[in-house]
Amino acid sequence: MITIIELVARLQPGRAGPVLLLARVARHIGRLARHLRPASRQQLGLLVLVVVATLAACSSVGAASFDRWAGDCPYPDGAAIIHAVTIELSASERSEDLLDRRLQLIDGHARQAVDCESRLLVLALDGGRATIVHDDTFVSPLNTERARDNQVPAQARDAVTDVKAALAERAGRPAPATSDPGASFLALADLLAGLPSGATIDALVLSDGVTSTPDVQLNRRLDDGELDRLAAQVAPRIDLEGRVDITWPDIGRTADPAPPPGEWLRQLRDLWRAVCSSAGAASCTITTV
Secondary structure, eight states: OOOHHHHHHHHOGGGHHHHHHHHHHHHHHHHHHTTSOHHHHHHHHHHHHHHHHHHHHHHHHHHHHHHTOOSSOSSOTTOOEEEEEEEEOOGGGOOHHHHHHHHHHHHHHHHHHHHHTOEEEEEEEETTEEEEEEEEEOOOOOOSHHHHHHHHHHHHHHHHHHHHHHHHHHHTSOOOSOOOTTHHHHHHHHHHHTSOTTOEEEEEEEOOOOOBTTBOOOSSOOOHHHHHHHHHHHSOOOOOTTOEEEEEEEETOOSSOOOOSSHHHHHHHHHHHHHHHHTTOSEEEEEEO
């Protein structure tokens, strides 16, 4: 006979790890409760309910941060916002698993664009050259917020299907000889230059961060001055004018097994944080694998 907690875990496999762990703890608490007085059992039961509620809340927060859409547009009505995605197609980033992961992230960005009724622009970077693979502006004819929310997943799914088809076609071409994640900043600067002065960009950067322009050696600790000089080499001086918010997840995640976490990965993250800062982004959220 399984516990209620274990049943929830089976119905929600994405959360099975933490939920099943809680189930094991609950079993031990149940055994302990047999030896307690009724009043103490009641206090223990309240404690278990608090733990379950906390776990559920944490799981919900985790899901929202993963797909970047929690059911409400984070921008005020009428805000001039573009949801942009740059996705690099270098030789180190061509695998089905990596593409699936990135499509999940694009889905979250697309959902937010649909909910905000904004423009979703997806750019593929091939050897430093940016090509539009999807460009759509979402405007809902529906009157109620609930009706609009209900259409978000389907519209986002259509956009992701379009992107997947475009990327699959490009994946059949030879991989570029160079890897240039810095081209994302140039592409965003070019996009910004064509926007009205009050418009802003919510950008999702999808790249492993590995660059060959120039060949960057990150296997030793670099001081701040070296990082700044290297950042200037990797990405030319550009100005995002404090109007671009950049989210860059999974830096260091390659198609092939990446080097183990350590100095290399920290340096890669620090390098692109320095580039992001010198480029004048409004915010930079860069996380490693």
